[in-house]
Structure formats: structure tokens, C-alpha cells
Amino acid sequence: MTGTVVRATGLTKRYGSFTAVDAVDFSLEENRIYGLLGRNGAGKTTIMQLLTGQLFASAGRLEVFGREPAEHADVLRRMCFIAESQRYPEDFTPAHVFKSAPWFFENWDAAFAEQLVSDFRLPMKRRIKKLSRGQLSAVGVIVGLASRAPLTFFDEPYLGLDAVARHIFYDRLLEDYVAHPRTVVLSTHLIDEVANLLEHVILIDQGRILLDRDADEVRGSATTIAGPRNTVEAFVADRPVIGREGLGGLASVTIDGRLDQRDRIQAAELGLELAPVSLQQLIVHLTGTDLAGSTEQENAA
Amino acid sequence: MTAVATAPVVRTEARSRAHEIWRIVRLHAVNPSIFFGIPWMIIGAAWAISLIITLIIRAGSGGDVTTEDLDNMRYSWAVLSPQWYLVVVGVQAIGFTFSFALGFGTTRRDFWVGTSVMFLLVSIMYAAAIATLVQIEIATDGWGLGAHMFDALWYGQNWFLDFYTSFALQLLVLFIGASVTTVYMRWRMRGMMILLFTAIALLLAAITGVTLTGSWPSLFAWFGTIGIAGVFSVVLGLAVVSAIVGYFVIRRATPR
Numbered sequence: 001m002t003g004t005v006v007r008a009t010g011l012t013k014r015y016g017s018f019t020a021v022d023a024v025d026f027s028l029e030e031n032r033i034y035g036l037l038g039r040n041g042a043g044k045t046t047i048m049q050l051l052t053g054q055l056f057a058s059a060g061r062l063e064v065f066g067r068e069p070a071e072h073a074d075v076l077r078r079m080c081f082i083a084e085s086q087r088y089p090e091d092f093t094p095a096h097v098f099k100s101a102p103w104f105f106e107n108w109d110a111a112f113a114e115q116l117v118s119d120f121r122l123p124m125k126r127r128i129k130k131l132s133r134g135q136l137s138a139v140g141v142i143v144g145l146a147s148r149a150p151l152t153f154f155d156e157p158y159l160g161l162d163a164v165a166r167h168i169f170y171d172r173l174l175e176d177y178v179a180h181p182r183t184v185v186l187s188t189h190l191i192d193e194v195a196n197l198l199e200h201v202i203l204i205d206q207g208r209i210l211l212d213r214d215a216d217e218v219r220g221s222a223t224t225i226a227g228p229r230n231t232v233e234a235f236v237a238d239r240p241v242i243g244r245e246g247l248g249g250l251a252s253v254t255i256d257g258r259l260d261q262r263d264r265i266q267a268a269e270l271g272l273e274l275a276p277v278s279l280q281q282l283i284v285h286l287t288g289t290d291l292a293g294s295t296e297q298e299n300a301a
Numbered sequence: 302m303t304a305v306a307t308a309p310v311v312r313t314e315a316r317s318r319a320h321e322i323w324r325i326v327r328l329h330a331v332n333p334s335i336f337f338g339i340p341w342m343i344i345g346a347a348w349a350i351s352l353i354i355t356l357i358i359r360a361g362s363g364g365d366v367t368t369e370d371l372d373n374m375r376y377s378w379a380v381l382s383p384q385w386y387l388v389v390v391g392v393q394a395i396g397f398t399f400s401f402a403l404g405f406g407t408t409r410r411d412f413w414v415g416t417s418v419m420f421l422l423v424s425i426m427y428a429a430a431i432a433t434l435v436q437i438e439i440a441t442d443g444w445g446l447g448a449h450m451f452d453a454l455w456y457g458q459n460w461f462l463d464f465y466t467s468f469a470l471q472l473l474v475l476f477i478g479a480s481v482t483t484v485y486m487r488w489r490m491r492g493m494m495i496l497l498f499t500a501i502a503l504l505l506a507a508i509t510g511v512t513l514t515g516s517w518p519s520l521f522a523w524f525g526t527i528g529i530a531g532v533f534s535v536v537l538g539l540a541v542v543s544a545i546v547g548y549f550v551i552r553r554a555t556p557r
Contacts, residue, residue: 049556052403052404053403053408054403054404054555054556055555056555071408071409071410071552072408073318073321073407073408073411076407077406078406079406080404080405080406082404083404086400086401087396087397087400087401087556087557088397088401089329089332089335089393089397089398089401090332090335090393090397090398091332091334091335092332093332096332100324100327100331100405101405103327103328104324104405104406104407105405105406149406
């Protein structure tokens, strides 16, 4: 049985005249891996802080495990959120973090945490302040994995991690997720790194949701058409264009939406090349302000 | 469609959550150097310096130093030396540990109650320790040298008065640091500025009022009548007020 873990309606967070999260609606289903994607400052961390009751919404409704999260112990104990810029108590070391974690997370797996510490080669006795960016990310990743909280957030887990460490995180998360299903929210702007891990994508930009779709659907949802400029332009004339690039007489245009069999045959006959769009490319097209701006103008023209 | 039905939540939270509160005490104590190690090092260093000064006085006066000469050491503030550090501990408990505890899924209420329990336990421990050290200093005639470190200022009348005054002061120091920081965590710099200017304005108004009505002598007379215990009851009252205000302020505070 699946259930809804989070439901947000018109969720808004304002700081003075700045709106960090602007009336977003979304829901998170049980036991799925979500990607909360967007550029720096898009509002990813603010959304996670709202969901974990760390911030109070300015407007809108938010239910996490059926109720408002802030100050509700029975909701909060099901969640784990180590922020990318997490503050730790004075003179804390990773050893202190992992010693106190079981008091807060009832499903804490100490053996798993120990395994991860050696996988990531995390120095246990070094002060948190003295850790490198990658080691700091590893602390958050280890807490997130070993806590096995029903709703776990990973805030920019890849920041500073080397290639081996990224791979370890990827493998361990998938293995452990299969053995102990839970709802995972991964926030990142390094999209290619997590693309294959995600089951659902929520893309935010400037506090608004641009895309809230199944990851498989997103992967096949856009197509790039390349070829001689005039032929390409004629082909995409009445299609939703989300990106345009050109070089001399050649053009490469990205459209939102699938091409059916008939379209593909037509494109082949015109000598156009069709290429799938990666998640990262799609997101660049959707959130790149300059690109989006010029696209709108072109569409209007 | 399952999205319509929200997963039912079994509410297991109790009104009094002993486990949730006690784990905050443990979180504060997991790195024991903050609340215990460093304050004891400060006391130890102040004690050593006091003894060295005593030895210098004795050596400098060629051995004919009187107990009365050394009694001037009663004006040393060495016994209060860890208090300044403990203000900082109160600040850090909220500035750093609060943000961390929220990430670990604590409620603000449980965090403040747990922190208050920690402050109480720490204050009881230091008050008992200082009061006992005063008695030891008296019994050993100033560690055999006539030195005054603990048996100084208002200390030395009896164990219970020493305990009570130390406890009140300790609690005030911790709660002032913590509750002022809750103002920062809730309203940031603007809140701190308003708090600071309000405090200065109130202080100036009080001084002006007392001066204009010419009531300084009667104020000091009042302090005289309530005695040491009375003055520290006022201190304890301020600590309790800080604790209560901090509770209401932190309920809507947000981590940095």
C-alpha cells in the first residue's frame, strides 16, 4: 500500500519583500526517491526546512505524515534532515554525531554507520570545523543513510565528494533503499550525478515548481532536432520550443513533448537528426533564464 | 487513487516526554569538555594562580606576613572566573546545538526543557562544588598558606548560603546567555538591536527615576535588609524569568 507522506498546498515562504517559496503545490508518496532539483537559491533548502518544521510557512497548508510538522514530535521523529550548511555544536567531532544519533533515530543502524565511516574514510576524531567539504558532506550522508528515517532528506549530498565517494553513496543508497524502503528526497544542482537514482523529479526555480513528473517520463519528454536551419524551423513551427542553438546555417532546437512514429518518419525523410535530451540538458533549458527569455521572445515573434 | 488518502498516523507522543527531554541533556553532555572540562580547567588555573600569588606575597614580605594581610585576597574575583565562560556556553547551546537538534528531529519545546534540565544539573553541581571547596579552604587554613580563593567576596558564612548564592548566579549566567540568543534565533539582528536599546533605555530610566526621587539611600538600605540571601533570591528570580521568556521566544525560532 502506498500513501501520501507530504502534501503541500499553496505553500509560501516570504522574507520581507523576497519570496523564497511561492505558493507551491506538491505531494510526496511513500517509498519513492525524489529529486528536488534547481539552481542555487531556487528555494530547495527552504522547502526542506519547511517540511521538517524548521521554518514556519508564511501562507498555505502543509501536512507531513498527516499533520503540520513544526513542534509535533510524532512527525519530526520520522524525519532526518542534515542541511548542507548544517551547524554542529561547539567542538563537535563526527564521533559525537554518531554517538548521539541513536538517541534521536529509533531505526539507527550503528553497524551500517560504522561501515559507511570506513567506506568514506571519515576521520572520527577530527573537529567538524576542520573537515574538508567532502568529509562534511559524508557526515550528512552517513546520518541520512544509517538513520533509516521514513522520510530522509539529503541536501546537496555530492558537494565536495570525490568520484569514489559519490559512487559509494549511490550504491549504498540503492542497496539500503531496496532492503529498507522509505521516502527519500535528494536536493542537488548536480543533476547528472543523480539522474539514474531518481524516481520522481520536482524542479523548482525562483520559488516556483517548473516540473513535477515521474523521472522516466521526464527522460523521454524532450527531443532535440538538429539539421539545416530552415528545415528545422519548419519542422518545429507549431511545437513547444524550450531551447534553441545555432551555428551558421545549422540549428539545434529542443522541444517539449514526445515525437510519435509519424513525426519520426517525417524527420528522417527531411534529413533531420533526433537526439534524446538528458535530464540535465532539459533542466538547463527549463531554468536557464537567458535561454528561456530568448525563447519566449522568439516564440512571440 | 491512493494520493487522496493520507497515510494514517498513529499518534504516540505523550504530554511529558521524558526520553525526548533526557536525550537533549545527553546531547549537551556528549562532548563533556564544554560544560565540565573547560570550566574546571578555569577553576584549576585560577586556584593555581591564587596559590602562586600567596607564595609571592609570603616571599616578598620576608616571612612575617599576617593573616590580616592575606585577608585582602578576599577581594579577588577568582572564584567567579568560570562564570564568564559559562555565559558563552549558554549562547552556544542555542546558537549551535539548537540548529543541530532540529535537524535530528527535536521539537523546540523539548529542546528548551532539556536544555533547562541540563542548566539546572550543571548549576547544582558547580554550586555544591564551590560551597564544598570554600569549606575545604577554611578547614585547611587556605591550603596551608592562608590563601583565599573560594573563601572570598560574600562566601564563607556557611555551606548552604554558599550553595544557594552560587546556584542562583550560575543559573542566571546560563539562562541569560541562552535566552538572549533565542531572541537572535527568532528575530535575528533587528531583534538584538531592539533588545539592546530597550535594555539601555530601561536602565537609564531606572537610574534617572531613583536619582530624581533621591531614593538611592533607601534602595541601598533595602538591599541591606534583604541581605546576601535576599539579593541572590532576586538573581534567582531573574534566572527564572529568563528561562520562561526563552521558552516562549524559542517556540517560533528558526535555525541559521
